[in-house]
Amino acid sequence: MLIDQLPAIIIVVPLLMAILVNFVGIWFRSACYYLTVATVSVSFLSSLGIMQEVMLKGRTSYRLGGWEPPWGIEYMVDHLNAFILVIITAIALLSVIFSYNPIKKDMPARVPQFYSLFLLLTLGLIGMTITGDAFNLYVLIEITSIACYALIAKGDDKSPLAAFNYLIIGTIGACFYLLGVGYLYIMAGSLNILDLSTLLPKVYGTNAILAAFTFFMVGIAIKMAFFPLHGWLPNAYSHAPDTVSAFMAATVTKVSAYVMIRVMFTIFQPQYSLSAIPVMPLLGWLSVGAMMYGCILALAQKDIKRMLSYIIIAEVGYIVVGISTANKLGFIGAVLHIMNDAIMMICLFLAAAAIAYKTGAKDIDSYRGLAKKMPLTTIAFLIGAVSVVGVPPTCGFFSKWYLLLGTIDSGNFAFTAALLLSSLMSAIVMYRVLQSLYSANKEISTKNDEAPLSMLVPIYVSAIAVVIIGFFSGDIISSVIQYTVPAGYK
Amino acid sequence: MQTVYSITPSLAVLVSLIAAVLIAITGERNKNLREFWTLLASVIKFGLVLSMLPLVLEGKVIEQEIYRVTSTMPLSFKIDALGMLFALTASFLWILTSIYAIGYMRGNQEKNQTRFFACFAIALSATMGVAFSANLFTTFIFYEILSISTFPLVAHKGTPEALGGAKKYLTYLLATSIGFQLFAIIMTYDYTGTLEFSNTGIFANSRASDTIIIITFILFMAGIAKAGMMPFHAWLPAAMVAPTPVSALLHAVAVVKTGVFVVAKVVLHIFGIELLQRLGLGVALAYVASFTIIMASVIALTQDNLKRRLAYSTIGQLSYIVLGVALLSTSAVTGGIMHITLHAFGKITLFFCAGAIYVALHKTEVTQLDGIGKKMPFTMAAFTIGSLSMIGIPPLGGFVSKFYILQGAVQAHELFFMLVLSISTVLNACYFLPIVYAAFFKDPLPEKAPHDSHHHNYHHNSGSVERQHILMVAPLVLTAIGAVVMFFVSPYLSDVVRLVTSVLTGGK
Numbered sequence: 001m002l003i004d005q006l007p008a009i010i011i012v013v014p015l016l017m018a019i020l021v022n023f024v025g026i027w028f029r030s031a032c033y034y035l036t037v038a039t040v041s042v043s044f045l046s047s048l049g050i051m052q053e054v055m056l057k058g059r060t061s062y063r064l065g066g067w068e069p070p071w072g073i074e075y076m077v078d079h080l081n082a083f084i085l086v087i088i089t090a091i092a093l094l095s096v097i098f099s100y101n102p103i104k105k106d107m108p109a110r111v112p113q114f115y116s117l118f119l120l121l122t123l124g125l126i127g128m129t130i131t132g133d134a135f136n137l138y139v140l141i142e143i144t145s146i147a148c149y150a151l152i153a154k155g156d157d158k159s160p161l162a163a164f165n166y167l168i169i170g171t172i173g174a175c176f177y178l179l180g181v182g183y184l185y186i187m188a189g190s191l192n193i194l195d196l197s198t199l200l201p202k203v204y205g206t207n208a209i210l211a212a213f214t215f216f217m218v219g220i221a222i223k224m225a226f227f228p229l230h231g232w233l234p235n236a237y238s239h240a241p242d243t244v245s246a247f248m249a250a251t252v253t254k255v256s257a258y259v260m261i262r263v264m265f266t267i268f269q270p271q272y273s274l275s276a277i278p279v280m281p282l283l284g285w286l287s288v289g290a291m292m293y294g295c296i297l298a299l300a301q302k303d304i305k306r307m308l309s310y311i312i313i314a315e316v317g318y319i320v321v322g323i324s325t326a327n328k329l330g331f332i333g334a335v336l337h338i339m340n341d342a343i344m345m346i347c348l349f350l351a352a353a354a355i356a357y358k359t360g361a362k363d364i365d366s367y368r369g370l371a372k373k374m375p376l377t378t379i380a381f382l383i384g385a386v387s388v389v390g391v392p393p394t395c396g397f398f399s400k401w402y403l404l405l406g407t408i409d410s411g412n413f414a415f416t417a418a419l420l421l422s423s424l425m426s427a428i429v430m431y432r433v434l435q436s437l438y439s440a441n442k443e444i445s446t447k448n449d450e451a452p453l454s455m456l457v458p459i460y461v462s463a464i465a466v467v468i469i470g471f472f473s474g475d476i477i478s479s480v481i482q483y484t485v486p487a488g489y490k
Numbered sequence: 491m492q493t494v495y496s497i498t499p500s501l502a503v504l505v506s507l508i509a510a511v512l513i514a515i516t517g518e519r520n521k522n523l524r525e526f527w528t529l530l531a532s533v534i535k536f537g538l539v540l541s542m543l544p545l546v547l548e549g550k551v552i553e554q555e556i557y558r559v560t561s562t563m564p565l566s567f568k569i570d571a572l573g574m575l576f577a578l579t580a581s582f583l584w585i586l587t588s589i590y591a592i593g594y595m596r597g598n599q600e601k602n603q604t605r606f607f608a609c610f611a612i613a614l615s616a617t618m619g620v621a622f623s624a625n626l627f628t629t630f631i632f633y634e635i636l637s638i639s640t641f642p643l644v645a646h647k648g649t650p651e652a653l654g655g656a657k658k659y660l661t662y663l664l665a666t667s668i669g670f671q672l673f674a675i676i677m678t679y680d681y682t683g684t685l686e687f688s689n690t691g692i693f694a695n696s697r698a699s700d701t702i703i704i705i706t707f708i709l710f711m712a713g714i715a716k717a718g719m720m721p722f723h724a725w726l727p728a729a730m731v732a733p734t735p736v737s738a739l740l741h742a743v744a745v746v747k748t749g750v751f752v753v754a755k756v757v758l759h760i761f762g763i764e765l766l767q768r769l770g771l772g773v774a775l776a777y778v779a780s781f782t783i784i785m786a787s788v789i790a791l792t793q794d795n796l797k798r799r800l801a802y803s804t805i806g807q808l809s810y811i812v813l814g815v816a817l818l819s820t821s822a823v824t825g826g827i828m829h830i831t832l833h834a835f836g837k838i839t840l841f842f843c844a845g846a847i848y849v850a851l852h853k854t855e856v857t858q859l860d861g862i863g864k865k866m867p868f869t870m871a872a873f874t875i876g877s878l879s880m881i882g883i884p885p886l887g888g889f890v891s892k893f894y895i896l897q898g899a900v901q902a903h904e905l906f907f908m909l910v911l912s913i914s915t916v917l918n919a920c921y922f923l924p925i926v927y928a929a930f931f932k933d934p935l936p937e938k939a940p941h942d943s944h945h946h947n948y949h950h951n952s953g954s955v956e957r958q959h960i961l962m963v964a965p966l967v968l969t970a971i972g973a974v975v976m977f978f979v980s981p982y983l984s985d986v987v988r989l990v991t992s993v994l995t996g997g998k
Contacts, residue, residue: 390668391638392631398559404676416673423668431657440648474560 003049007062007075010046010085011126014039018119025112033100036115040096040122044089047082047126054082055479061132061194069132070192076132080335080484084129084258087342088251092122094458095247098350101452102243102357107154114154121147121247125255134181134267135191137259141177141223144255145170148248152240159239166232173222173229176215183212184267196267204272213272216263217279224256226320227290230313234297238306242353245305249312250346254338257319261335264323265486274326274488284324288418290317295425299432302363304352307429308345311388314422315341321415322403328489330406335481336473337399340387343469344396347384347462351377354451354459364433369441373449376456378437380463385430387466390423395470402473492550499554499567502538502577503618506531510611517604525592528607532588535614536581539574546574549989553624562684565631568624571989572758572827576751577621579831580744583838584614586965590842591735593961597849600733605642610736612639617744620751626675626685626760629752630667633716636748637663640740644732655731662715662725671713677706678760687755689993691762700769703761707771710756711778716749717812718805720782726805730797734845737797742804742837747830750811754827758994763818773904775816780910782809787917794855796844799921800837803880806914807833813907814895822898823994824987825891831983832887835973836879842966843873849962850955856925861934865955868963870929872970877922879973882915887976894984 002009017039025032053060054077062075077085096118103114124144131137149170153163185191187208188199203209218229225233233253237245264273273279294314301307319341322334354377361367371378387394400419407415450456469476509531516524542552546569555566569577591610595603616639619632637660645656679685681698693703715722729741757766757775766772783806790802807829814826846869847853847862863870879888892911899907956963976983 386638389664391634391664393635397631401676404672405680408676408680416676420669420673424665427664427668431660435653435657438645438648439653471557471559471565474558474563477560 003053004062006046006049006053007060007077007130008064010043010050010089011075011123011130013042013046014119014123014126018116018123021116021119022112025115029111032112032115033096033103036096036119037093039119040089040093043122043126044086044093047085047089050077051082051086051480053077054079058483070190070195073136074132074192074194075130076194077130078483079480080261081129081258083335083480083484084255084338085126087339088122088125088129088255091250091342091346092125092247094346094350094462095243095250098246098353098455098458099243100454102241102353102455105357106241110154114151117147117151118244118247121151125251128255129258132193133191134184134193134196137193138174138178138181141174141259144252145174145223148236148252151244151248152236155240155244158235159241162232162235162239166236169222169229169232173219176219176222178219180212180215180219183208183215187212193262193267197269200267201269201272204276210277213263213268213277213279216267217260220256220260220263224253224260224316225313226316227286227293227313230290230294230316233313234306234309237309237312238303242305242349242356245309246346246349246353249308249349250342253312253316254319254342257316257334257338260320261323261484270486270488280324280326283320284412284415287317287321287324288415290314290320291418291422292425295422295429298429299425302365304362304364304367304433305349307364307433308348308352311426311429312341312345314426315345315388317422318400318403318419321419322406325403325406325410325412325415326489327406327409328485329402329409331485331489332477332481333399333402333404333406335484336402336477339476340395340399340466340469343462343465344384344387344394347380347459347466348388350455350459350462351381351384354455355381357455358449358451364436367433367436368439369437369443371437373447374451375448376450377459380459381437382434383463383466385434389427389430393470394466395473396466398470398473492548494545494550494552495554496542496552497554498538498542499552499569499618499622500556502535502542502581503567503615503622505535505538506611506615506618510608510615513604513608513611521603524604524607525588528588528592528611529585531611532581532585532614535618536578536585539577539581539618542569543574543578546571546989547986559627562679563627564625565628566624567619567622567628568687569622571986572751572754573621573623575827575831575983575986576747577618579834580614580617580621580739580747583739583743583834583969586968587735587739587838590738590845590962590965591733593959593965594733594735594845594849597959597962598733600646601648602646606646606733609639609642610740613643613740613744617748620748625687626678626756629755630672630675633671633748633752634664634667636745637667637716640736640745643736643740644729646733646736647731652731655728658728659725662722662728666713666715666722669713670709674706674709674713677702677709681706687759688762689759691758691765692760694762694765703765704769704771707761707766707769710760711753711775714749714752714756716745717753718746718749718782718808719778719812720785720805723782723786723805727798727801730795730801734797734841734848737801738838738841738845741801742841743834746804746808747834750808750815750826750830753812754815757815757818758823758990763994767818772816772818776813776904776907779809779813779816780907782806783813783910783914784917787914787921790921791917793921794857796847796854796856796859796925797841799856800840800844803840803918803921804837806918807837807880810892810895810911810914813910814891814898817895817898817902817904817907819898819901820991821894821901823991824984825894825896825898827987827990828894828980828983829888829891832879832891832973832976832980835969835976836876836886836888839872839876839966839969839973840880842962842969843869843876846956846959846962846966850959856928858935859925860928860932862928863930864934866963868956868967870926872966873929874926875970875973877926880922881918885974885977887973887980890977890980890984 127140298310387396616636786806
């Protein structure tokens with residue numbers, strides 16, 4: 001049955017095409033774009049198929065090459081990663097459709113290489129999400145990271161340095177993760193995630209396990225740019241090519257957040273993560289730091305992409321604070337926010353990319369008066385911005401609602417206050433941009449000069465999603481997210 | 491109480507949203523068609539709201555569930571007499587304001603009229619949404635839509651001054667609603683498990699301790715900045731940079747009344763009268779409102795800009811409503827709620843006059859108004875009626891509600907608040923009557939250099955200025971007549987309000 005093979009198809013097709021697209025590109029450069037769109041579409045449709053399977057049957061697993069776990073690599077899909085898969089592939093599809101014009105303009109000579117790397121990055125993210133093997137996860141983290149380094153380095157003049165910085169820090173993060181895997185293998189003798197979750201409780205008291213847990217958390221925190229390990233992110237995202245920053249902004253940190261949840265609640269049982277060490281209060285207060293730091297630094301930025309990068313650091317804090325509440329409502333908020341943040345970030349970054357493509361404007365001052373020139377893109381940016389602030393009826397409001405409920409339920413009013421305060425600060429951040437966009441500027445012609453359709457369509461798909469998806473929060477929670485809540489979360 | 495299910499509420503909300511889309515599509519190409527959509531929507535909206543009135547008068551409640559976001563958070567509408575009164579007032583005055591706005595925007599040759607009328611229509615949708623909402627969740631969503639959709643209207647002129655005012659406007663409204671109101675709503679939800687408006691108050695039988703209740707109440711009152719209570723009132727004078735139709739309908743009726751409406755809902759339906767009486771929170775709120783009433787009136791005395799003076803007057807009058815509700819006695823609540831409608835007619839008249847004077851004669855300051863009554867007799871007559879209604883002199887609407895609030899203060903044995911109301915009345919007279927006096931009895935100031943005479947040909951015979959701007963003068967005459975009529979229909983009005991108070995206090 002084809003449907004049983006979907007967990008393989010979703011990853012094998014982009015892998016093969018990542019290689020093939022280079023060769024096709026030698027003779028038919030223009031075909032690369034369409035091939036990539038088709039490939040990512042296949043992955044997207046597969047993810048929908050997987051989602052449907054999971055909703056019908058619950059957790060399913062796929063044995064790669066027919067090898068039995070724990071020796072072979074197992075792909076394990078439950079509600080949580082099926083949900084993340086749909087988000088990643090949808091974002092990838094939007095980004096790749098968007099990329100047609102900017103890539104042709106920015107790197108005409110390297111179109112095939114770009115799409116090859118793009119597919120590699122997509123497959124890495126999909127793999128990180130779908131795999132059920134802790135070591136395989138490490139391999140895929142590295143594939144993702146290497147694709148990221150290469151893609152970032154294709155940006156502006158400063159991008160090679162940013163990519164190099166990211167490479168150093170990212171490698172350290174991956175090493176930490178690998179060390180964690182190594183410790184677990186020594187202690188438990190398995191690499192399969194489900195296997196580990198049953199084997200580990202016997203050795204929970206040991207220091208080796210504590211060290212493994214710590215290595216995991218620090219490694220992942222680097223990958224997800226969690227305060228105070230976020231240093232690589234602003235440079236990497238602001239100097240990367242626009243399409244790449246958009247795709248990465250909406251996915252990389254989100255997939256890493258997923259890995260964190262997986263490590264904390266599947267590899268380790270919730271009882272360990274909750275009670276063995278006081279990790280939750282620590283994560284909570286660091287999230288508060290992330291929210292405050294991200295928003296304050298965002299206020300200080302002139303460059304739009306850099307400003308949005310700091311907003312991402314704050315948004316990562318939102319996700320983690322939800323996890324750290326240790327109750328159902330907060331966790332639902334965190335998972336919901338993974339989705340909502342991905343949607344609003346892609347909306348904002350794509351809108352900024354479209355503006356940069358049409359006018360070359362990259363900072364707040366040069367945005368003056370562009371609302372007249374690109375009214376549709378500006379409205380999409382406005383929608384994304386309003387969602388970051390968390391104003392209803394946009395989706396950002398609904399996840400924030402659950403996060404707030406979670407923090408109040410856990411009795412941590414300081415976290416509630418921090419969430420609200422950071423919302424207000426992001427309002428100021430976004431207000432500056434919008435004021436600039438809508439202010440009068442006589443120097444630029446007011447003639448309507450919108451981005452081409454291949455850019456407007458992805459922007460508007462995401463903008464419309466921002467507005468309407470919040471209303472489906474209830475359905476999404478009842479049919480997917482509630483099954484992802486770890487046992488022991490009330 | 492009987493419940494009727496109907497889709498009319500959502501139609502009443504949607505009609506102006508659809509109009510906004512049609513307005514945006516039509517745009518500058520066909521200005522008459524664009525304005526036709528506004529007028530059509532306003533008439534249909536009023537008709538739809540009116541069609542629900544008979545059911546409400548029979549004591550029934552109209553309900554409609556739009557969408558269940560989660561099992562405990564539905565987006566739903568429930569119309570009781572209080573919401574009905576507010577919706578009727580706002581939608582009726584929208585018709586007149588639409589006519590006035592067309593006259594104003596054209597007479598003033600404003601730019602971006604498409605955006606103006608589209609945002610105006612969205613704001614009205616949001617107002618209806620607040621008026622009809624069945625729970626705090628729905629209220630909050632529409633409350634925020636109202637803040638956002640009115641922002642472009644305040645910033646309309648795009649000058650640094652307008653942008654500054656609009657920034658202040660949005661800062662105050664968003665900061666308080668996200669920082670305090672959302673916090674309070676989440677607290678309410680967490681401690682009571684529901685956000686539905688209930689006649690006994692949902693906090694009455696909850697697990698929340700008194701401290702939590704008091705904190706939540708304070709957060710609510712600080713979070714509803716639209717009610718204009720001090721110290722969160724400064725956005726209202728700042729919003730006066732908006733074109734006058736916006737100030738007239740939105741910042742004298744729709745937006746600010748949304749604020750006091752939500753205050754009333756929270757006081758009566760979330761906390762409940764008994765609980766607030768027990769904790770003494772009603773009286774505390776009444777003191778804050780009293781402070782606002784007196785301070786706003788004193789500040790109004792010092793304002794030379796006519797619209798700013800009116801804005802401070804609005805701040806004071808809004809606190810009448812809050813005071814009435816906060817006194818928690820039947821008469822006071824009745825008076826407060828009636829004031830939502832009665833104040834609307836008077837205040838919109840005053841703003842209409844200020845706008846007409848600006849468009850016709852380009853005068854904005856109180857000191858420029860000497861002798862203006864000869865040029866614009868109808869306008870200034872209407873202004874006089876509006877002023878008298880503000881002061882509360884019979885036979886004008888403003889008298890009735892003030893009378894009820896006074897009676898309520900006696901009922902509640904809070905004579906201090908009677909004193910507040912009398913001082914406020916004197917102050918109201920002090921800042922309105924000199925304008926009337928100067929307009930009719932002082933000699934006009936000598937015209938300065940006629941640098942702006944290319945705009946208008948000044949005809950010094952009376953009437954011709956007003957005839958040029960008939961689209962503006964006709965509505966303001968109608969609302970002035972409305973302010974008088976309100977006095978005579980107030981018995982019917984109080985019958986409607988009794989439907990609200992009877993269920994709350996158990997028919998006492």
